[in-house]
Amino acid sequence: MVVVSHGSILVSKVWSLQLSQCDSTLYDGSIPTISLVLPCRNEALNLPHVMNAIPASVTEVLLVDGDSSDGSVAIAQHLRPGVIVLNQQTPGKGAAMVEGMFAATGEIVVLCDTDDSMNPVEVERFVAALLAGADVVHGSRTIEDGGSDDLTRTRSLGNQALTSLTNVLFGASLTDLCYGYVAMWRDVVDLLRLDHIVQVPHHPTSDDEGGLHRPRGYGHGFEIEALLLCRSAKLGLTISEVSSHESARRHGNSNLKVFGDGFRVLDAIFREWRGHEFSKSAVGCRDDLRQRMATRLATDPFPQLD
Ligand SMILES: Nc1nc2c(ncn2[C@@H]2O[C@H](COP(=O)(O)OP(=O)(O)OP(=O)(O)O)[C@@H](O)[C@H]2O)c(=O)[nH]1
Numbered sequence: 001m002v003v004v005s006h007g008s009i010l011v012s013k014v015w016s017l018q019l020s021q022c023d024s025t026l027y028d029g030s031i032p033t034i035s036l037v038l039p040c041r042n043e044a045l046n047l048p049h050v051m052n053a054i055p056a057s058v059t060e061v062l063l064v065d066g067d068s069s070d071g072s073v074a075i076a077q078h079l080r081p082g083v084i085v086l087n088q089q090t091p092g093k094g095a096a097m098v099e100g101m102f103a104a105t106g107e108i109v110v111l112c113d114t115d116d117s118m119n120p121v122e123v124e125r126f127v128a129a130l131l132a133g134a135d136v137v138h139g140s141r142t143i144e145d146g147g148s149d150d151l152t153r154t155r156s157l158g159n160q161a162l163t164s165l166t167n168v169l170f171g172a173s174l175t176d177l178c179y180g181y182v183a184m185w186r187d188v189v190d191l192l193r194l195d196h197i198v199q200v201p202h203h204p205t206s207d208d209e210g211g212l213h214r215p216r217g218y219g220h221g222f223e224i225e226a227l228l229l230c231r232s233a234k235l236g237l238t239i240s241e242v243s244s245h246e247s248a249r250r251h252g253n254s255n256l257k258v259f260g261d262g263f264r265v266l267d268a269i270f271r272e273w274r275g276h277e278f279s280k281s282a283v284g285c286r287d288d289l290r291q292r293m294a295t296r297l298a299t300d301p302f303p304q305l306d
């Protein structure tokens with residue numbers, strides 16, 4: 001494991017770390033409960049591949065459905081009878097992810113797309129990095145062993161620029177800001193104060209072109225990853241990166257609009273930097289997180305983080 005300290009943020013890059021390879025001083029063999037949050041909008045043909053690749057260590061699967069009209073929900077329920085289906089109340093992928101994060105009951109929450117571009121098998125790599133000491137783990141397609149069959153040149157250049165800007169403004173060492181494979185301890189979800197994203201349920205009206213799925217407010221769309229990572233950096237949380245391979249989406253159409261969503265990410269970076277939505281009073285919460293983790297570990301042992 002290579003650990004890079006940069007400013008107040010410690011970014012450790014865990015290259016293809018597997019559960020079995022965890023540092024024995026950090027990992028005592030017991031596995032925490034893991035919730036997998038799957039945002040889904042018309043992915044019926046992709047869901048079989050995704051559902052069948054979920055590792056046995058995942059204890060809870062939450063499918064957050066964005067008004068799918070292709071039978072995605074029924075297919076998910078058929079493939080995994082215990083799946084928890086949430087019909088999202090606020091439009092957009094970001095809002096779907098937050099609704100799933102709030103409903104998750106596992107000690108670890110992992111966010112993963114359902115278009116079969118992200119392989120759920122990699123969940124264990126993310127969990128291993130959390131068990132090795134990270135607060136938040138982000139997949140990276142650009143570090144060694146990572147890759148993408150899906151990134152176009154335009155998307156790649158935009159992603160590089162937005163990642164560099166984030167690193168400069170937040171003193172971070174991220175390598176792939178615009179990638180939505182993320183894992184964190186459930187405690188971190190509370191610290192990120194995401195309530196504003198799902199506070200006002202969206203009720204489509206007759207003149208509401210685009211319907212439920214059109215992201216409106218801040219944090220509702222594809223800027224969610226930037227928001228999560230910038231906030232984590234601001235809190236001084238330990239962000240680890242693990243290599244991840246992104247395949248091209250297997251079936252169906254992309255929901256991403258390169259320029260529109262790129263602008264939303266840029267806007268999110270500056271919003272988080274200025275801190276209007278997320279007060280700097282939250283900085284320093286990391287000690288509180290550690291304290292709560294220590295209290296819980298006393299009764300429910302899984303690996304010590306410090
Ligand atoms: N619940 C919900 N899920 C969504 C919504 N928009 C997108 N998703 C899901 O979020 C994931 C990512 O969306 P994609 O359309 O694949 O976006 P992308 O990965 O940036 O674009 P591609 O690389 O072209 O696939 C997929 O699993 C979608 O089904 C939404 O409004 N609501």
Ligand SMILES: [Mg+2]
Pocket residue numbers: 113115117249
């Ligand atoms: Mg995709």
